[in-house]
Amino acid sequence: MASRELTFRILRYNPETPDVKPHLQDFHLNEEPGMTLFIVLNRLREEQDPSLRFDFVCRASICGSCGMLINGKPNLACKTLTKALPDVTTLMPLPVFKLLGDLSVDTGVWFRDVSLRTESWVHTDEVFDPDAAEEKMDNELAKEIYEAERCIECGCCIGGCATANIKPSFIGAAGINRVARFMMDPRDKRTEQEYFEVVASEDGVFGCVGLMACDDNCPVGVPLRSQLAYVRRKMAVAGWHMGRGR
């Protein structure tokens, strides 16, 4: 059986040569069995254009560095099989993040900033005793926390979010999910008021308009919809308590 000829329409842009306007460039390649976009892009760079920029590290949906818009839909390139793609595929970098060139964006700075702003670490006064036996955590709770921790910071939920696209200060579903993780954790001693300060604003959960592009697009299936609702409900209760002066 003759293999399909695939066309990839890729956004080309180099911030160092700003006078070359961003444009779509067509590349052609014959499809092979089991081909992923990871293979496609590497072959294109090796065989056709060494200047093509994109990111991959793990090529196994673990590192989160290959998020991009594949025919408009945010997804990981390394887990996308060409079998699932039409003959012509458009590839664009994720919006919101700093564009480093072509398909390569800097998600690291964005996520680090959100981690700092949401203070993503366990807040406790307890002094760590290395000799003490480890405290046990309820298995169900541990599993729930693990669900939130599965986020690989690929940025798909951020690039796909209309709010994040117009509001740079919005922490997005990944940020809110991160806060949910610490809210669930009994070792974090933050009060609900302290959490309220962190997420209960237009930059946090009350900035979200509930379009669920995040939930629909998370490539590893973090339950973002229920995480957003969880934080939203918690913060409404906290707000209610604050209103009653408690």
Next chain:
Amino acid sequence: MELQKVITPSPRSDLIVEGIQMISGLLLVLFLWVHMLFIASVWLGATSFNALANFMSRYGLVWITVAFLVVVIGSHVGAVVRRIPKQFREQRIVWRHAKLIRHMDTWSWIFQSITGAALLALAIIHVVVVTYGGISAKISSTRVFNHFLIFYIVLLLLAEYHASVGLYRIFVKWGWVSQHRLHRVLGVITVLTVGIGAVSLYVLYTLGAHFA
């Protein structure tokens, strides 16, 4: 925290605005449904429609309704405008974004602001016409027959669309029911209310033809 946040009186303002948007929205949906039921009284004939209309004007209920609408629509509009991209640049980004990512729910957000703005205009016309023109089987049906049929069809469809998308959004955001069930329930309710409204319009139209 930064100074500007420390000295802003209420840290809860975003929550409160969100609450106002939701509660006023829910009230308007409720109003819409009751409204459709009241109109449906015309199914039973001109007499029952008139009886209801008389009852409403005798006890000043028409004006109470108008006052209710002014307050509730006013707060709803006040609360939601913060979500509509104001700057031209932002508008362009949102449109491009919706086109780029091809995500149905993102489009529905854009439609929600467009239908919302259209509804505001249509609702004001509707309220003014009805309160000054009066309500009775004869007046209302002649109105539908003569000029307003298209107006009411548009108003009915827009209101139902806006209401069900808004309801859907609320339930999804707060995570009260599963998305799947929600689709079905809202679908049924929307078809039902549009159906009731359409039948009422049909009855009014034939009644209007009869009077003419």
